[in-house]
Amino acid sequence: MNLLNRQLLAAAVFAVPLVVASPSLAQSDKPNIIYLLVDNWGWGDIGLQGSVVPTPEIDALAAQGMRFLNFNIENQCTPTRSAIHTGRLPIRSGTQKVAAPGEPDGLAPWEYTIAELLSDAGYKTALFGKWHIGSQVGRHPSDQGYDEWWGINEGSNAAAYTSTAEFDPAVAATPHFWEGKKGEPSYETELYDIAGKTTFDRRITDRAVDYIQRNAGGDDPFYLYVGFTQFHPPWVVHPEFEGVSGAGYYSDIKYEVDHNIGRILETLEDVNAAENTIVVLTGDNGPGTLPQGLGYATGEVGGSTGPWRGALSTGFEGGLRTPAMVRWPGAIPQGVVTNEIVSVLDIYPTLATLVGEASRIPTDRPIDGIDQSAFLLGDQETSNREHIITFVGDDVFAVKWRDLKVHFYTAEATFAEIKKHTFPHVYNVTEDPAEQFELWGNEGFSHAWVMTPVTKILTELTTSMVTFPNIQPGQDFAGYE
Template identity: 55%
Template sequence: MNFFKRILVSSLFLSSFSVIAENKPNIVYILVDNWGWGDLSIQGSTIETPSIDKFANQGLRLTNFNVQNQCTPTRSALHTGRLPIRSGNQKVPAPGEPDGLAYWEYTLPELLSDAGYHTTLFGKWHVGANIKKLPNYQGYDYFWGTQEGTNAAGYTATPQWDPTVATTPYIYEGVKDKDAKKVKIFDIEAKITLDNEVTKRAIENIKTQAKTDKPFYSYIAFTHFHPPFTVHPDFKNASKAGIYADTQMEVDHNIGKVLEAIDEAGIADNTVVILTGDNGAGNFPQTSALAAGEDGGGGSNGPWRGGLSTAYEGGLRTPAMIRYPNKIKAGRVSDEIVGDIDMYTTIASFAGADNLVPKDRPIDGVNQKDFFLGKQEKSNRDHFIVFVGDDLFAIKWRNMKMHFMATESTHSVAVTKFTFPQLFDIKNDPKEAYELWGNQGYVHGWVMEPIMKKIVDLKKSMAVYRNIQPGEEFKGYDKN
């Protein structure tokens, strides 16, 4: 941890020592990239995903789990518990643009480290490409994986590739507070086997950590289903339905192997396992996201409209489930609203480290531990605010969804700004197709009151605690 972060938490260390000695659950967070809500058979896919389905039935399945509309913002939210626009990570940065988390941010792995956990990241980072902004400088004891978007695997395959003007992508390995080392070039060939390697390394880490007296946090960030679409040779043509379906089978297999390792290590009863996506499946133009020589592709966002980079439900809802044997009731399903920003505070609570959650900055996430444990039927969240880049596009409140701006698909050519906000009942209209104000004479105008209160409260907070700019080395808010 750097100097500024150490000053921030120094007053909390004495109280944290007392909870370190307590029995703490291990925590494994599995993140799937660009994962459509309908990409698992328990939620409608015709491609069987038996390992994921089994896991879903072992705990709580969340059908209304909401994330940001792109990779980087969601990963920022998971690591800080803050809306990504606050941390300067509100969009995927183009190569060369300022990016990453300010060192001042108190990340989830830093919090868990201070709570006595060993922390690792295997797979995709994508919250800062600079060598000094990689996970091993943001709280992780060990990191093995990629630093930027998975599309980087295709850079060197383009005919125009010129390493004299663009940085060659690599897979990195690093330990806490030391510069990570290059392992090998991250290209199409490397991507084909990357998730398989991530799985094997994550499993070895689980086996090793299970033999220690120290609890561990393992963040496993797969690169599937991010373009360029590739699949491990063991699953090529396995589905007889194209590369995307083959990849569904590979993802299911890899998740199953991780869960099997936890069981075989004898730590399942004391391990919280969380599985989510980072945004919905992309609405890509036909064949545009495929690796060279491949055919097919395209995921399912189930009944929901839109996908990656939109503010419609298809871009925001991803598969989500959590297992904690004998603590979380098996087979429970909930459509209560939960957000990615909630995982920071919730995981901290599972770790017995609520006291380490910062008080000097806005934390937008709420603690969902009691809801997950079944101590209450309702989520502690009744709304979810959606930014696309710098712009407030939409807000979901209860079963209502209001859009101020919209874009239809991942590669839309235009952004629409509405004269009147558009309002939908997403419970009865998952396609967000029947606009209530225009069709029902504004009788739902009352919905503006609770929704505008959420927005006004957020604007007031941002006026007091200004948003960090992308790449800014922010040092903290004025305590006066």
């Protein structure tokens, strides 16, 4: 019996249904929200899902709420962060891929982020860590709903730029840390380099801990977004954790990530805020693979996707499923493990509904996320979602519908060539998590019928994009007529 089947057999029974948070919630009754986002995190990188490196803090969090085995994110850093913040397919927002340095990037100020929604609902808001959905002043976190922020505005890999022998600051911007407050322009602080990356996640955690201590118990609830940079290259680890695993940097980093998450959760307990705080923990995409192999490295490098095929920037499940869990004591049943399909797009409408602010979700634009609050609270045993559309850049690579996955394009690894197929490839991802036995051809076209629901899904999306044209990368978009 494989790991996935063992996980499903161990799934707990849902508790007695609870009532969804009412829009009439008093301000003091609204829960705090903490979103913990781990960078380049493999499905198999936690103890409960097969990691040989223990992750006791993360495992304990999972046991206290709902753990998702089929949580689907986007396939790169920028698209996932866009989806979290807007509930919209990133291609609609011009954020469908990580922009190369010098390319236009970032959310249009017109987008109404989850931070803006919660801020308008009376929440204090803060972001510490990696933003990566707007590198220019005017598209920073403090321009999109956050009262305060500190971290980096671009990719984690920027820490390595100045260490390359060929780097020329006359032609490429030198990476820095940034800081800002709502209503003021953000500004650069110290250099962001290898040394800065080494202690970055510790400093993120320190700021998160301080923020919780300052704001817990206040008159207003808070929304805290923590954008860790581990496990993203360059692979460096805080000195306290270097060598602790005896198995290389990647395994050492697991200890660091688990410790930092544990510190934040412990702080919630220390200030008596755990019971009234929704904690969401996910990754942004699966781990990357290296184009020239792993021969230079020792130990566990690159992350584990568990039973799933593929990695970062592919359309296979290994790039699209990460560890994911949510805890809200007394509201979300404990110990629930589910294989129901949930998307990172669903975070936006679900959080808005849970805190009684669904009326603030915009109606002048497509929202691709689906409210999953009833599912989380135990009012129903099934997700409200049946499909996932996977874009890689501008192209629809795959559509997952129920247990079946239809691939139009495939790439085997992060730096692999893209292949377009004469006929779509079809896999049953429940029976065949490694996506090895292709059904369309090997079973003599008997699975061609799945194109009926898939074509309907894609036709509806295309029609929507005609009515609401996609925003182009970097476009100063002002709204639909």
